Amino acid sequence: MKELADLGSDLKDHSPENIYSVPAGYFEGLADQILNRIKAWNATDAKDELSYLSPMLSNVSKEMPYAVPAGFFQDLGDDILKNISAHEDYLRKESFGREEIEVLSPLLSSLKNKNPYSTPAGYFEKLETGIVRQRADSPKESFATFGEKKQTKVISITKRRWYRLAVAAAVIGIIVIGGLLFNKPQVNPVDNPQAWIEKNVKKVNKDKIDEFVTLANDDSNEKADSQSEAVKKAEIKELMKDVPEKEIEAFLNDAIALESNTDTDGSMNE
Amino acid sequence: MALTTLSDSELLVEFRNPVTKEKAFTSIIKKYQEKLYWHLRRMVVDHDDANDVLQNVMIRIWNGLENFREDSQLYTWLYRVATNECLTFLEQQKKRAAVSLSDVESGLENKIKADRDFDGNKLEWKLQLGIQQLPEKQRIVFQLRYYDEMPYEEMSRVLETSEGALKASYHHAVKKIEDYIRNH
Numbered sequence: 001m002k003e004l005a006d007l008g009s010d011l012k013d014h015s016p017e018n019i020y021s022v023p024a025g026y027f028e029g030l031a032d033q034i035l036n037r038i039k040a041w042n043a044t045d046a047k048d049e050l051s052y053l054s055p056m057l058s059n060v061s062k063e064m065p066y067a068v069p070a071g072f073f074q075d076l077g078d079d080i081l082k083n084i085s086a087h088e089d090y091l092r093k094e095s096f097g098r099e100e101i102e103v104l105s106p107l108l109s110s111l112k113n114k115n116p117y118s119t120p121a122g123y124f125e126k127l128e129t130g131i132v133r134q135r136a137d138s139p140k141e142s143f144a145t146f147g148e149k150k151q152t153k154v155i156s157i158t159k160r161r162w163y164r165l166a167v168a169a170a171v172i173g174i175i176v177i178g179g180l181l182f183n184k185p186q187v188n189p190v191d192n193p194q195a196w197i198e199k200n201v202k203k204v205n206k207d208k209i210d211e212f213v214t215l216a217n218d219d220s221n222e223k224a225d226s227q228s229e230a231v232k233k234a235e236i237k238e239l240m241k242d243v244p245e246k247e248i249e250a251f252l253n254d255a256i257a258l259e260s261n262t263d264t265d266g267s268m269n270e
Numbered sequence: 271m272a273l274t275t276l277s278d279s280e281l282l283v284e285f286r287n288p289v290t291k292e293k294a295f296t297s298i299i300k301k302y303q304e305k306l307y308w309h310l311r312r313m314v315v316d317h318d319d320a321n322d323v324l325q326n327v328m329i330r331i332w333n334g335l336e337n338f339r340e341d342s343q344l345y346t347w348l349y350r351v352a353t354n355e356c357l358t359f360l361e362q363q364k365k366r367a368a369v370s371l372s373d374v375e376s377g378l379e380n381k382i383k384a385d386r387d388f389d390g391n392k393l394e395w396k397l398q399l400g401i402q403q404l405p406e407k408q409r410i411v412f413q414l415r416y417y418d419e420m421p422y423e424e425m426s427r428v429l430e431t432s433e434g435a436l437k438a439s440y441h442h443a444v445k446k447i448e449d450y451i452r453n454h
Contacts, residue, residue: 041437046419053444056451057397062417065394066311067387072321073307077299080328081292087329 278344285335295332302345305418306352312401312413313356315381323359327352342427349420350428353410360406378402393451400450404443411436412443 004012040052050058201209240248276284276297284294306327311320330351338347367377379402382388382395389395401409410429414420415436422433429436 037441040441044421046415046421050416050444053441054448056448057416057444060393060397063394064308064312065387065389065392065398066315066317066385068307068317073303076303076307076324077296080299080325081296083325084329084332 279340282335282338282340282344295335298331298335298344299328302348305345306348309349309352309413309418310356312398312417313406313409314359315378315385315398315402319359323352323355326359327355330355343424346424346427349414349418353428356410357406396451396454397447399454400447403450404446408439408443411439412447415440416444 001012036052040049043049043052047058281294281298281301284290285298287294303324307320307324310323310327311317314320314323327348331348334351338344363377379399382398382402383390390399401412404412407429411425414425414428415422420428422436425431425436426433
């Protein structure tokens with residue numbers, strides 16, 4: 001209080017009373033309570049544990065106040081097995097609708113086929129024709145009668161085994177031949193002119209070749225003739241360069257005369 | 271030998287034999303039906319609800335027992351299946367009611383009070399009402415320990431919670447229920 005006064009605090013005027021309350025007898029029983037809790041914590045037996053925790057509860061009867069229908073436990077096993085069977089039938093989807101509902105609820109089972117709803121008179125008879133008319137209007141539909149679809153006979157072209165094998169062989173052959181042709185080595189006319197010529201000559205028609213050869217021969221003969229004539233003229237000129245021109249004229253005149261005599265009787269050399 | 275006298279391991283062997291499967295299953299039901307029923311009934315209060323949940327539990331047992339690995343006691347596994355099924359049921363109840371958790375719990379309290387034998391002055395009815403004040407999981411812990419005296423080790427396998435947490439939860443639950451009874 002002196003300290004508060006020295007500090008000049010207003011708290012020095014307040015009485016330091018405790019405003020909180022404590023349950024009556026709290027401290028008297030606190031030590032025993034804590035000790036009992038320690039014992040309960042260390043207890044192995046449930047009864048001992050409860051006796052330390054709550055002597056009151058340990059004295060309350062554990063008999064349940066709830067009632068159980070008579071014979072409940074006697075029939076429980078059979079009821080459970082029946083339900084398991086019904087459950088397994090549901091899982092297996094074996095006569096689910098009939099058996100399970102009969103087991104679970106005979107009342108609902110009896111009501112199953114009783115339909116409370118009604119339909120207009122002749123509804124189902126008109127329904128068919130109505131739908132057929134509707135389908136006839138639709139260009140995509142081609143049903144002859146409602147509910148009947150004409151089955152087109154399908155003849156499989158691949159049914160026969162030999163046919164399939166032949167097709168497969170043909171396809172393989174095409175692939176192989178194509179591969180060979182594609183991969184055939186090309187003959188270079190520069191590197192191997194003879195092979196190139198031989199290869200390409202084979203492609204040319206035989207008549208064309210003969211014609212070419214003939215023409216080639218004519219050309220070469222003409223050339224040879226022209227060439228040999230030119231040589232002869234050069235030789236004659238060389239031989240006659242020393243012979244006087246008068247003697248050549250005289251020779252030519254004698255040759256002409258001689259030729260004309262031969263033509264007349266036509267038998268000079270026979 | 272009558273199947274009812276067989277141990278859990280022997281019953282499992284019989285269950286896995288197609289010839290004796292149904293008999294073994296019936297024996298298992300007879301052996302544990304009341305324990306499982308009351309475990310469920312204490313949670314859901316209403317007999318019809320308890321019966322529905324119990325039926326579902328038994329179907330799950332029938333389907334799952336074949337693959338039970340026996341890494342825990344059979345009854346531990348049965349309780350685990352029942353507890354999970356019960357929690358699923360209560361969850362579905364909440365969704366159907368489309369109300370908050372507290373409203374569903376007051377619904378269970380109302381079911382207790384609606385029981386034809388209910389007597390608010392009797393300690394055993396006050397106890398039931400006190401139990402319903404607990405959160406779901408704490409309720410299960412209390413009931414397994416208080417009514418079934420299940421060891422914490424087994425309970426931890428059932429609820430997949432540590433033993434220490436379960437012990438603490440149980441001790442708090444006892445305190446709460448005691449306080450409820452004293453005040454009502």
